[in-house]
Amino acid sequence: MTDDTLMWRIAGGSGDGIDSTSQNFARALMRAGLDVFTHRHYPSRIRGGHTYVEVRASDTPVRSRGDGFNFLLALGDSFARNPQDDAYYGNEELKPLTEQLDDLNEGGVIVYDTGQLDEEEIAQTDLDERAEENDWHVYPMDLRNLAREHGRDVMRNTAGVGVTAALVDMDVSYFKDLVREAMSGDVMEANLEILDAAYERAQELDQTHDLTVPSGSHDGEQALMTGSNAIAYGALDAGCRFISGYPMTPWTDVFTIMAQNLPKFGGVSEQVEDEIAAAALAIGASHAGVKAMSGSSGGGFALMSEPLGLAEMTETPVVLVEAMRAGPSTGMPTKSEQADLDFVLYTSQGDSCRVVFAPANVTEAYEQTRAAFRIAYEYQLPAIVLYDQKLGGEMRNVSADFFDREPNPSLGSTLTEEELAEAAHHESGKFRRFRHDGEDGVSPRSIPGQKGGRFLATGNESNEVGHICEDPDNRVAQMDRRMRKLDAIRTDLDEEESSHQTYHGPTGAEYGILTFGSQQDTVFEAVDRLNELGHDVKALGVSDLMPYPEMEVTAFLESVEECLVVEMNASGQFRGLTQRELGRFGPKLSSLLKYDGEPFEPGEIVDGFEASVDGDQPSAGNLKYVPAAGD
């Protein structure tokens, strides 16, 4: 299935500048008044290995990758290994062209760089045959030579962009503006010349395709953001001034953005020896009175399990972010999955007492990261933002006004020295930091260095001043108080003006689709199409995973006959969570699962839903349907 939007894919080797070129491309389209969305695919290698970025652009809102794509710019892999090398798998140089073709829609456009790709070798592939079959329009262009004439070989990306602009009838000035903003001197001049030359050269081609960029406009200035940007910015605006971390894909993006910006925000960033230390440092900084965060991806987050439990027990506020990638173990480091849900909810010994939010998109990532800080510091527990490779790396445009927000540097339930002087103390002089009668389960804290605030924080069960205590009545009082915080947080979130849960589709629909986190907006696009196809279906995207939004999901599930749960893992973890939390609805819930490393395309959900109505397995893609209990 195709639609009338541009779905441009630029493919090359890792190191060929695919990322930066696609960012500029998306930004130019955004400035031209279109809505844009990008999808990144890259291998776990430093250089070489086939990588691509897809940019979808339309004059109507886009919030997901599309189905396949309709314009391929194949640069070829300039880092491809030589056939004589030991580790050589097929013709690597050609892969950025040949490996894209399965996803290219009928009537699509192909531009490839004959300066990099050997035409004789291409002739040996089935490209011509397939182009004929699929009505593809193929334009071989010597981009490398074009770049060389005016600058250097590596500027062939720019040549490719110039050619694209001409072929989709787009004003090249948006690209030129970006070149002028980002570069200077000879490099800028060369790139500008290449853009013009490539544009002209492509205009001279005998164009047979029918694909143009629609024109559009925005109400206000737009900003192009990744989910990682939004999480980091949410943290900064929440008053976070400390981060500690250890690099791991894909969490590294958030860590990098924070590390680059914290110094000018008056904060401190620490790259440390491992993730145990990373989580422990964030706890130490928070304990000493700073809003602090850490994070990692699956394997690194596993190392944080014990400090995470310590934060729960000592009631130290801290925000952790977890960027899921395909597991188990090292899994597929650069591929997307939502299989760390159970792990993040329950890891560490004892009963979980934490908050977990899974934002769906850039705006939710910003909002829910802010909310995570607010909740963590008001209720004195760890709050986790659970996202994934998909959300972390994808870009979309958001109104720049959205970020025009006041910071929230409040330390939550923390006393000042004046308040401490009035607060209850033990006869020994110690501050009663962990009072049994804390409202909503929260007992306000003091900060080291404050006069009269001394207490002991310990991972052991403790009494009201924090000293180790195994008295059964004290144990029950403290345990009940800590767990009471989760009920209070649920009430707090339910009373918020806007819910973290998002609804889409006709309210009275007979069928439902339930999903969580980053698949939400793709599901919503599928719901629109399903309704156009005559199905009566609506969707709910859940972000609050702990405490679970019992009221909202119950109301949703009660309102539908059957519900398909869409998630990216093999065991249906979110469906399991829903049944566990609600204790019913088992016979209503079936699953549509995907765990091949690639996020859902909307069309796959459409197919999967249609097949599920008949209880069949979906025909296309690596999808799996799991019927409801009892079916």
Added chain:
Amino acid sequence: MSAFTAIGEEREIDREEFTPGVEPQPTWCPGCGDFGVLKALKQAMPEVGRTPDETMLVTGIGCSGKLSSYFESYGYHSIHGRSLPIARAAKLANPGLEVIAAGGDGDGYGIGGNHFMHTARENHDITYIVFNNEIFGLTKGQTSPTSPKGHKSKTQPHGSAKDPVRPLSLSLASGASYIARTAAVNPQQAKEILVEAMEHDGFAHVDFLTQCPTWNKDAGEYVPYTDVQESDEFDFDITDRREAADMMYETESRLWEGEVLTGRFYHDAERPSYSEEKQAIGEMPEEPVAERYFDEDAEWERTADELIDRHT
């Protein structure tokens, strides 16, 4: 005005202020070396001039971890091996605090070894006391990273096949800028060393020999001991890395043969602390980060002003 008025407060300090009213009597076994650490630390505090309210003591797990229960200050009894990362972050958040970390030899040289190495390397301005009794005491007498080769225990029934860790050498190689060894049976020296360690601007590591009369009777009470600074046998410059390294090696080897050498082994007063290094490259503000949260007039940067333009 600071939101933390305990920090830098000038007043007479009595060592008894460091005895908590909640648990004044430690539950360590009679004759335990840990009493010696507690006593020396309480004596050192008034000399250093720091009060309980401006002191943060972070401990690990084990008998030694209970130090924070029996010493009055802000305390953080953390998890096994992780006292150092918590302690150093607290120091970064609020450099005015007197931050002390403490734990056992298993805690510091075993499970937390990675943190020990990196905290020393980074030269955080904190004091690290390792209760070294060459045994796991709280879990009832298993072989520890500093137990001598051949040490028999229920988990090493044929005797340990491993050479023990060399804590002083490890500390020096990792980058600690003050390194000493003292013993619980030598309270005067212990107190003096703790004072020096706390006054040192950098990572101060004190390997504190603490006899375990219950589970490590073989080690005795670390008597007799020799203070290397007072002995005629040794003449080395504690500011010279190579001489210090040789002396440490000798000291560690002799302990395994039953001879106890204590004293100062290394001191580099010139090396900037980690916070100073970070401030020098513009990665840490001059004002303590924690202060700002209590300052109602503080101006908070906004991403809308600083970062959004680059995305438009």
